[in-house]
Amino acid sequence: MSKIKFVENIKPDVTTDIVYMMCPMHLLKLDEMMRELEEGQILELLTDYDGALEDIPEWCEKTGNEFLGVDETPDYFKFYIRKRGDKKFCPVPGQSKTEDKNKGDKE
Amino acid sequence: MECYFDNVATNPLREEVYEAMLPYLKEEFGNPLSVYPLGIRAREAIEKAREQVATLVNAKTTEIVFTSSGAEANNFALRGIAFAHQYTGKHIIVTRMEHHSVLNSARFLEKLGFTVTYVTPDKHGVIHPEDIKKAITDETILISVIHASPEVGTIEPIKEIAQIAKEHNIIMHTDAVASVGNIPVDVKDLGVDLLSMAAHQFNGPKGAGAIYIKEGTRIIPLIFGGIQEGGRRAGTENVPAIVGMGVAAELVKKELPEKMEHVRKLRDRLVEGVMKIENVHFTGHPENRLPGHASFCVEFIEGEGMLLMLAAKGIYVASGSACTSKALKASPVLLSMGIPSHVAHGSIVFTFGRENTMEQVEYALEEFPQIIKRLRELSPYAKGWEGTEEGGSCIQKK
The missing domain is CATH 3.40.640.10 (Type I PLP-dependent aspartate aminotransferase-like (Major domain))
Structure with a gap:
C-alpha cells in the first residue's frame, strides 16, 4: 500500500521549510506552493511530520502532480514534488475551497 | 485633576x-x-x-x-x-x-x-x-x-x-x-x-x-x-x-514623530522640576531612553508611599516592576544596575502618552515635592541613612 519511494540529490526549484509545523500544515503549504509553481518545476518540502509519508504521495495522486520521492535526514524529511497539469485541487480531503478568495489564508 | x-x-x-x-x-x-x-x-x-x-x-x-x-x-x-x-x-x-x-x-x-x-x-x-x-x-x-x-x-x-x-x-x-x-x-x-x-x-x-x-x-x-x-x-x-x-x-506609524516630540517635552519638563528636589536620583540612561519615560529613586522614603499619596491627588504613576509594587521587594533591575537596595525602594516611574498635557505635568510638579517632604518628615531616615545596614546615602558608582 505504501507509495513511498526514496530519492537522493534532486535539485529543487523552490524549497519550503515547515519543520515543527503540525498536521495539516504539510498539505496546506503544499497546496499553496504548488499554485505558485510553473508546470515542470520541483518543490522541496521539509517537514518532520511522519504522517506526510502517507499523505503527500496520496495528495499527488489525487491532484495529478508527480511525487518524485522523499529523502530522509536525521531530523526531518525532504519531499520532492514536480508540478504537473493544472487541475483544481483541494488541500484537505473533503473540504472544498473557493479559488483566489482563499489565497493567502494559510499565513 | x-x-x-x-x-x-x-x-x-x-x-x-x-x-x-x-x-x-x-x-x-x-x-x-x-x-x-x-x-x-x-x-x-x-x-x-x-x-x-x-x-x-x-x-x-x-x-x-x-x-x-x-x-x-x-x-x-x-x-x-x-x-x-x-x-x-x-x-x-x-x-x-x-x-x-x-x-x-x-x-x-x-x-x-x-x-x-x-x-x-x-x-x-x-x-x-x-x-x-x-x-x-x-x-x-x-x-x-x-x-x-x-x-x-x-x-x-x-x-x-x-x-x-x-x-x-x-x-x-x-x-x-x-x-x-x-x-x-x-x-x-x-x-x-x-x-x-x-x-x-x-x-x-x-x-x-x-x-x-x-x-x-x-x-x-x-x-x-x-x-x-x-x-x-x-x-x-x-x-x-x-x-x-x-x-x-x-x-x-503615521503619528510617531509627533507623539515622540509631545511626550519628550512633557518628560523633560517633569525631570527638570523633580531634579530640583534634594536627594533624588534619575535612573536609567540620561539620553538614550524612551522619550516619554522618567524614572527616579527618591531617597529616605518608599515608592509605594509616594504612589499612594500621588494617587490621592489623582496622579497615577508606577513604582517600578511587579516585584516592587506587589511583593514590596526592591526591583531586581535597579539592583542589577548597582543601586543599593535601600535607595531602590524609593523608585518611582512617570510615563507619558499622547493624551497627557503640560498642564497635568505642572500640576504634578506642584504636588510631588510636597508629598516627598511630608513622607520624609514621617520617615525614620529623615536625617539620612545612618543606622541602616547599607550605611552611606548615594547611589553606588560602578
Whole structure:
C-alpha cells in the first residue's frame, strides 16, 4: 500500500521549510506552493511530520502532480514534488475551497 | 485633576480603534477559517491588520504571528526557539533587564536542562555588546535582550548585539513591547530574528500582541491545534483585538514623530522640576531612553508611599516592576544596575502618552515635592541613612 519511494540529490526549484509545523500544515503549504509553481518545476518540502509519508504521495495522486520521492535526514524529511497539469485541487480531503478568495489564508 | 502617567503599564484605547473593533464584536462574528463570506470577511480583516502591523515594524506579512499578549510572544520566542534548536545547543543568554515573561521562561528552561547566562547591565541599565559576546559558548542557541526597559527607560544597543549574534550564527530575540509604537522599530535595521510587541502599548486593545519571526526561522508552537497563523499559533483568532491592533499600528506609524516630540517635552519638563528636589536620583540612561519615560529613586522614603499619596491627588504613576509594587521587594533591575537596595525602594516611574498635557505635568510638579517632604518628615531616615545596614546615602558608582 505504501507509495513511498526514496530519492537522493534532486535539485529543487523552490524549497519550503515547515519543520515543527503540525498536521495539516504539510498539505496546506503544499497546496499553496504548488499554485505558485510553473508546470515542470520541483518543490522541496521539509517537514518532520511522519504522517506526510502517507499523505503527500496520496495528495499527488489525487491532484495529478508527480511525487518524485522523499529523502530522509536525521531530523526531518525532504519531499520532492514536480508540478504537473493544472487541475483544481483541494488541500484537505473533503473540504472544498473557493479559488483566489482563499489565497493567502494559510499565513 | 486626574493625571494618568503610567503609560508603560497600558494606554487608553483610541476612539478610532474602538470604532474599528465594534463590528467584529457584533455582526462580523465569523470564524476566520470558515469558507463562507462571514468567515472570509473576518479573515480579510485579520490579514489587513497583519499588513498594518508588518508595516509598523518593516516586516513581511508572513513574518507576523498574532498572539494574545507581549508576554505570550516572549514565552513563544524563548520556549519555541529553545525546543526547536536544543539539538544544536542548550545555552541561552538573557539579561538582568528583562521582563518576567522572558526571565521566567528562561528559568523554566533551566529546570529542563538548558543553561542560562544572565548578563548584567551598567549603572545606566545599558547592556554592553561585549558582555554578550563574552557570554557566548559553542552551545549558545539564543540571545534575548529587551529593546527598551519599561522600568528605567533605557534603550539597549540591539543592532550591535544582533550583529554579534549573526556572526556566531545564534538566533536573536528582542522584547520590544515597551518600544514598538513609542520609538521607531525596524526589524530589518535591528537585524533581529524575533521581536515581541503588544497592542495596548500604543493605544490598541489589551489581548492582542504579535511576534515577528524572520522568514526561515524554525520554531515550535507554544499552542498546538489548528492551522491559524500558519500553524504557528493555534486557537480561533481574537478578531476584534487583532483588528484594533492593526488600526492602532497604522495610526501610530503615521503619528510617531509627533507623539515622540509631545511626550519628550512633557518628560523633560517633569525631570527638570523633580531634579530640583534634594536627594533624588534619575535612573536609567540620561539620553538614550524612551522619550516619554522618567524614572527616579527618591531617597529616605518608599515608592509605594509616594504612589499612594500621588494617587490621592489623582496622579497615577508606577513604582517600578511587579516585584516592587506587589511583593514590596526592591526591583531586581535597579539592583542589577548597582543601586543599593535601600535607595531602590524609593523608585518611582512617570510615563507619558499622547493624551497627557503640560498642564497635568505642572500640576504634578506642584504636588510631588510636597508629598516627598511630608513622607520624609514621617520617615525614620529623615536625617539620612545612618543606622541602616547599607550605611552611606548615594547611589553606588560602578
